[in-house]
Amino acid sequence: MSEYLLEMQGIVKAFSGVKALDGIDLVVRAGECVGLCGENGAGKSTLMKVLSAVYPHGTWEGRILWDGEPLCARDIRETEAAGIVIIHQELMLVPHLSVAENIFLGNEITGPGGLLNYAAMYQRAAELMAELKMPEVNVALPVSQYGGGHQQLIEIAKALNKKARLLILDEPTSSLTKAETAILLDIILALKKKGVACVMISHKLDEIAAVCDTISVIRDGTHVATRPMGELSVDQIITLMVGREIKNLYPREEHAIGEVIFEARNITCHDIDNPARKKVDNISFQLRRGEILGVAGLVGAGRTELAMAIFGCYPGRYEATVLLDGRVLQIDSPQAAVQAGVCLVPEDRKRHGIVPLLGVGYNITLSVLQRFSKYGVIDPSAEMQTIEQMIQRMHIKTATPLLAIQGLSGGNQQKAVLAKMLLPQPRVLILDEPTRGVDVGAKYEIYKLMMALVKDGMSIIMISSELPEVLGVSDRVLVIGEGQLRGDFVNAGLTQETVMAAAIGKAEALAA
Amino acid sequence: MQSIARSIQQIFSRYKILALLLAIVAIWSFFTWQSEGSFLTARNFANLLRQMAITGMLASGMVFVIIAGEIDLSVGSLLGLLGGVAAVLDASFHLPVALNFAIVLGLGLLLGLFNGYWVAYLRVPSFIVGLAGMLIFRGILLAVTKGSTISVESENFVAFGQSYLPVTAGYVLGVAIFVLQGVLMLRGRANRQRYQLAVPPLWQEAVKLVVIGLIIAGFVEALNSYEGIPLPVLLMLAILGGFSFLAHHTVFGRRIYAVGSNLEATRLSGVNTRLVKMALFGVMGLMCALAGLTNTARMAAGSPSSGNMGELDAIASCFIGGTSMRGGSGTVLGALIGALIMASLDNGMSMLSVESYWQMIVKGSILLLAVWVDVMSGSSER
Numbered sequence: 001m002s003e004y005l006l007e008m009q010g011i012v013k014a015f016s017g018v019k020a021l022d023g024i025d026l027v028v029r030a031g032e033c034v035g036l037c038g039e040n041g042a043g044k045s046t047l048m049k050v051l052s053a054v055y056p057h058g059t060w061e062g063r064i065l066w067d068g069e070p071l072c073a074r075d076i077r078e079t080e081a082a083g084i085v086i087i088h089q090e091l092m093l094v095p096h097l098s099v100a101e102n103i104f105l106g107n108e109i110t111g112p113g114g115l116l117n118y119a120a121m122y123q124r125a126a127e128l129m130a131e132l133k134m135p136e137v138n139v140a141l142p143v144s145q146y147g148g149g150h151q152q153l154i155e156i157a158k159a160l161n162k163k164a165r166l167l168i169l170d171e172p173t174s175s176l177t178k179a180e181t182a183i184l185l186d187i188i189l190a191l192k193k194k195g196v197a198c199v200m201i202s203h204k205l206d207e208i209a210a211v212c213d214t215i216s217v218i219r220d221g222t223h224v225a226t227r228p229m230g231e232l233s234v235d236q237i238i239t240l241m242v243g244r245e246i247k248n249l250y251p252r253e254e255h256a257i258g259e260v261i262f263e264a265r266n267i268t269c270h271d272i273d274n275p276a277r278k279k280v281d282n283i284s285f286q287l288r289r290g291e292i293l294g295v296a297g298l299v300g301a302g303r304t305e306l307a308m309a310i311f312g313c314y315p316g317r318y319e320a321t322v323l324l325d326g327r328v329l330q331i332d333s334p335q336a337a338v339q340a341g342v343c344l345v346p347e348d349r350k351r352h353g354i355v356p357l358l359g360v361g362y363n364i365t366l367s368v369l370q371r372f373s374k375y376g377v378i379d380p381s382a383e384m385q386t387i388e389q390m391i392q393r394m395h396i397k398t399a400t401p402l403l404a405i406q407g408l409s410g411g412n413q414q415k416a417v418l419a420k421m422l423l424p425q426p427r428v429l430i431l432d433e434p435t436r437g438v439d440v441g442a443k444y445e446i447y448k449l450m451m452a453l454v455k456d457g458m459s460i461i462m463i464s465s466e467l468p469e470v471l472g473v474s475d476r477v478l479v480i481g482e483g484q485l486r487g488d489f490v491n492a493g494l495t496q497e498t499v500m501a502a503a504i505g506k507a508e509a510l511a512a
Numbered sequence: 513m514q515s516i517a518r519s520i521q522q523i524f525s526r527y528k529i530l531a532l533l534l535a536i537v538a539i540w541s542f543f544t545w546q547s548e549g550s551f552l553t554a555r556n557f558a559n560l561l562r563q564m565a566i567t568g569m570l571a572s573g574m575v576f577v578i579i580a581g582e583i584d585l586s587v588g589s590l591l592g593l594l595g596g597v598a599a600v601l602d603a604s605f606h607l608p609v610a611l612n613f614a615i616v617l618g619l620g621l622l623l624g625l626f627n628g629y630w631v632a633y634l635r636v637p638s639f640i641v642g643l644a645g646m647l648i649f650r651g652i653l654l655a656v657t658k659g660s661t662i663s664v665e666s667e668n669f670v671a672f673g674q675s676y677l678p679v680t681a682g683y684v685l686g687v688a689i690f691v692l693q694g695v696l697m698l699r700g701r702a703n704r705q706r707y708q709l710a711v712p713p714l715w716q717e718a719v720k721l722v723v724i725g726l727i728i729a730g731f732v733e734a735l736n737s738y739e740g741i742p743l744p745v746l747l748m749l750a751i752l753g754g755f756s757f758l759a760h761h762t763v764f765g766r767r768i769y770a771v772g773s774n775l776e777a778t779r780l781s782g783v784n785t786r787l788v789k790m791a792l793f794g795v796m797g798l799m800c801a802l803a804g805l806t807n808t809a810r811m812a813a814g815s816p817s818s819g820n821m822g823e824l825d826a827i828a829s830c831f832i833g834g835t836s837m838r839g840g841s842g843t844v845l846g847a848l849i850g851a852l853i854m855a856s857l858d859n860g861m862s863m864l865s866v867e868s869y870w871q872m873i874v875k876g877s878i879l880l881l882a883v884w885v886d887v888m889s890g891s892s893e894r
Contacts, residue, residue: 313780338782352780357773357840358766366770367781369763376762380703400710420781 004065005030005197006084006166011050011062013043020046021060022221026199028166033188033198035208035215035229039241039500040299040465043221044201048168051199052086053079083165087155089174089300095144100125102143103158128157132187148274149180156187166197173207174300177277185211203298204482205234205504217241235497238504242467242496249444250472253451257475258289262342262428262459265321269305269483272316279305280318281483287428287461290454294474294491295463297503302483303463304347307430311337311344324427338367343426345418347433347463353417354405361387361401363416368423390419395445411442418446422453429453430461435469447473467496481505528834532849536856543860551860554738558745561735562810564855565744566591566803568848570826571833572751573799575847576759578830580772580792581839582631582638586645587800588822592815593653594620595804599662599814602669609668617801623649624797628790646823654816661815664808673809676740685741686732690725697721744806748848751799755844768792772839828875829854832882853878 006028013021021043028034038044049055051064053073064071066082073079076086093102100121109117109124125139132153143151152172159167169188173181188198188211202208208215208229215232217224217240224240225232232240264287269280280302287293297303308314310322312331322329322342329340337344346352355363365372365383372383387401394415398408405413414434421429431450435443450460450473464470470477471494479487479502487502543551550556570587577584598616601607607615627645631638664670677685697717704711735741759765767788770778779785803822808814833850835842857878861871 311780333784334780335782335784343782344780346780351774352776355770355774355777358770362766362770366766366778366783369766373763376764378761378763378766380761424782 004028005032005067006051007063007065008047008051009063009065011047011060011064013046013050013055013060020221021050023062024218024221024223025226026216026223027226028197028199030165030197031192031195032214033192033200033212035212036199036201036218037203037205037208037215037237037241038218039467042218042241044218045170046221047218048086048170048199048201051079052076052084052168054086080162083163084168085159085162085164085166086168087152087159087170087172089171091148091151091155093143093151093154096142098140098142099129099137099146099154100139102154103128103139103161105158107162124161125157128160131160132157133183133190147180148271148277149176149183152176152180152184153187156184160191160196164196166199167191169198169200169202171201171203171300173202173204177274181207203300203504205237234501234504238497238500242500249440249447250469251444251448251451252473253455255290255451255455257291258457260286261289261325262287263323264306264310265323267306267309267318267320269302269309269314269318270316275317278483279316280309280480283480283483283485285478285485285488287459289459290457291475292450292454292460292462292473294470294477295461295480296465296467296470296477296499297480297486299465301480301503303480304432305483306480307344307432307461307463311342311430313337313344338424338426341425341427342430343367343421343424343428344430345414345421345432345434347436349410349413349417349437354413356406357404359400359402360391360396360398360405360408360412360416363405364390364419364423367420386423390423394419394449409439409442411438414438414446415442418449426458428459428461430463432463433465434462435464435466467499470499471496479503529846529849532833532846532853536849536853539853539856539860543856543863547860547863551863554734556859556863557734558738558742560855560859561745562742563859564851565742565748566807566810567822567825567829567854568748568851569751569799569803569806570822571829571847571851572748572755572844573796574823574826575830575833575835575842575844576755576768576792577638577796578772578827578835578837579839579842580768580789581775582789582792583642583827584627584638584645584793584796585642585823585827586627586649587642587796587803587826588819588824589646589649589653590620590623590797590800590819591804591807591822592817592819593649593656593804594623594801595808595818596653596657596662596814596816598669598805598808599664600656602664602666603662606665609666609672612666612669613805616805617798620797620799620801620804621794622797624800625790625794627797628793631793632786632789642823657814657816659816661813663813669809670812671743671809673744673806673812675743677743677746679736679740682732682736682741686728690728693724694721744810747802747806751802752844752848759844764788764791769840772841774840825851825854828879831886832879834886836886837883850882 004027008024008026011021011024012019024043024047026047036044050060053076056074057072071082073082094105097105103125104121109120111117122139129135129137129139134150134153137146137150143154146154156167172184176184185207192198200208200212212229214226215229215237216226217237219241265284267280267283268278271277271279283306295303305314309318309320312333322331324341331337331340331342355366361384364387369378372379372386384401391398391401396412396415396419398412405416408416434446438446454460462474471491474491477489477491477494477499478485479489479499481503482505486505489498540552570591574584574587594616597619598612601612601615627641630636630641701711701717732741767778767783770783771785771788775785804819807818811818829850830842830847831837831850832853833846833848835847854875857875858871861874
């Protein structure tokens with residue numbers, strides 16, 4: 001028998017030539033809880049997908065030893081049979097099936113002829129509920145009757161029922177309230193006592209500190225450090241997590257910053273699935289003419305929701321007061337926002353940015369089509385003139401302006417979406433992850449464009465998960481953590497460490 | 513077998529319209545051979561086109577609804593209702609035909625907008641709204657006609673469905689359309705050259721123009737050798753022209769395609785997508801009114817069963833004509849060629865006295881086959 005339950009050695013995983021994981025090691029003992037930390041995009045989730053065979057054996061390099069034996073699982077069923085169960089950030093329950101049916105999904109207790117043995121399933125499910133200290137759950141009721149916290153625990157019950165020896169929890173508390181989080185952490189501690197090992201991915205260092213024995217930090221796909229929990233201070237963990245060089249990729253240019261023109265007051269967004277929880281909790285801020293306001297925070301902190309509320313397209317219940325030039329704007333739809341002078345370039349380009357079957361040019365003019373039309377009939381040469389100007393100004397590389405936009409590279413698609421939101425000539429432009437999935441050259445062009453826009457007096461709110469980018473282009477930085485405003489910094493001598501500390505919610509950072 | 517399937521697939525995805533025309537040639541040849549020539553007579557051709565006109569009008573509206581990612585199952589019943597109302601207004605109230613038509617068209621627009629309001633603003637899935645409308649409109653029709661057929665008395669009304677364009681006017685129109693096609697082609701070439709787009713060789717376009725010319729000449733000559741172009745067919749051609757223009761040269765048309773290709777992105781671009789959807793159903797209602805009037809005029813009566821299953825013919829025409837099931841692509845011309853295929857099958861099989869159950873089986877199979885080819889050619893994948 002090996003000393004370790006799990007040993008991952010030299011894991012390398014590349015996506016079309018780009019290494020997401022570059023030789024990572026991770027070891028877990030039976031009954032141990034390992035906290036896995038790292039910045040957005042460091043490779044945490046990828047590593048766990050390798051372990052649980054979401055990426056099957058053979059699509060990555062390196063070695064996994066399970067109980068001292070090599071593990072070569074080809075799909076998730078094999079890893080589950082071995083006792084490795086992953087609980088994803090997004091819950092994977094079927095809302096209309098009962099609690100018991102969910103727990104036994106794919107694993108049903110059957111009698112003769114394949115009939116479901118409900119009595120046995122209900123009994124076992126009730127035992128599991130008692131074990132997880134929530135005997136009040138009626139296992140015959142549909143899962144949708146229970147809130148996010150209970151659902152997370154039902155996922156765990158499902159995992160335990162599969163005789164899990166290693167639980168992987170990917171951001172398990174991201175959709176839970178404080179009280180629900182406390183219950184979950186208690187249960188993890190109880191499971192540890194029973195010998196169940198656990199890998200917990202979390203941005204919340206206090207939660208990691210509460211349950212983990214060991215902490216492993218990864219950065220840009222490489223292993224940085226593994227230490228016993230007690231040996232590291234929060235400061236040291238943050239330094240290990242960021243520590244990335246800010247290269248001179250950012251064409252920062254001097255520009256005049258004027259008076260306050262835009263103000264967001266008391267923005268609150270409620271979680272659609274768990275309305276008791278606030279995704280954005282009473283955030284207010286101001287924006288000046290010609291200013292680039294960076295919005296930093298960890299994934300799931302509520303930044304995108306904040307932008308959606310301002311733009312009038314948050315899908316759940318929300319409250320927001322938005323002022324431009326001191327006047328309250330009535331924004332109840334994106335249409336109203338665009339008319340009022342607020343434009344948004346959304347985060348998810350494929351779902352919210354491009355209209356795939358339309359040509360590049362027609363995507364660009366979608367926001368201002370009326371401008372080229374008389375009695376609803378489009379003047380094609382006026383439209384084409386604008387399209388050509390935009391294609392030239394944004395350096396969009398396309399064979400013809402009429403080529404369907406889905407055939408373009410990510411960077412060129414992003415430039416086209418940007419062009420579409422520039423044509424209405426907004427006063428305030430919100431960019432949500434403007435350089436995600438964009439190559440370095442196009443990134444540089446986007447930064448250049450932002451500089452040109454603020455010089456012309458436009459104000460920009462840029463949401464970004466890349467700290468170097470936030471620090472590289474912003475005049476001021478807002479930090480959001482767990483739906484709350486955690487910091488408002490002028491970007492002069494500001495460090496990644498300070499921003500990350502605020503995002504994680506370290507008390508000292510608030511005083512700084 | 514596989515290589516045949518693949519080459520069919522390539523032909524269809526590249527030259528969809530061409531493939532559809534070939535299908536029509538095949539179907540017509542088959543029926544002409546089987547009926548020993550009586551299928552391909554001027555009289556039957558006129559008859560075939562008149563049969564097709566009603567489905568064609570519905571399909572012209574339906575194609576936009578489907579491009580926008582919705583469906584409307586109520587059009588058959590709505591056609592019946594509006595045709596029935598027209599008959600009642602004529603028979604019981606003796607309204608002048610112009611006023612009667614204006615009322616019915618207005619009513620069609622309103623009922624279409626009503627459907628659209630439920631879909632766009634009250635967010636009931638269009639499938640359900642259509643299903644409900646199918647029952648409700650048919651029910652109202654039964655109430656309005658008290659379950660019996662109502663004869664139309666006004667001669668002008670009947671003339672709308674049964675008269676023909678004078679022979680000379682037919683020729684003039686044919687020449688005019690041909691000249692228009694030529695001008696459009698030259699303008700299109702000039703435009704493409706201006707924007708440095710690939711311009712097909714002149715001979716290729718010339719051949720295309722000659723083929724179009726031959727089709728127009730054959731079409732006008734065939735109809736003129738009977739009694740001229742039937743008025744409903746003329747109306748349908750006008751709709752084809754108008755809606756093709758709407759699709760490619762207006763703000764509304766562009767938005768329909770955008771909504772169907774990616775609703776969320778279109779909405780986030782500041783477009784009032786709900787209004788687009790509601791208006792779309794309004795247009796559909798207007799087409800139902802036209803189809804209903806044509807139908808009542810053709811039969812010289814409003815019947816409680818008219819338009820039954822009309823929605824299925826219209827929807828099938830759109831899909832046979834290459835409209836994508838997932839929205840975002842499709843053409844009015846394609847939908848009308850689809851309608852022509854459906855009408856040819858109906859007409860040919862009736863002429864051969866094929867049992868009506870066989871007719872249904874054949875039409876269903878053709879629909880299945882056409883959509884399968886469409887799926888195989890990958891045009892509906894993203």
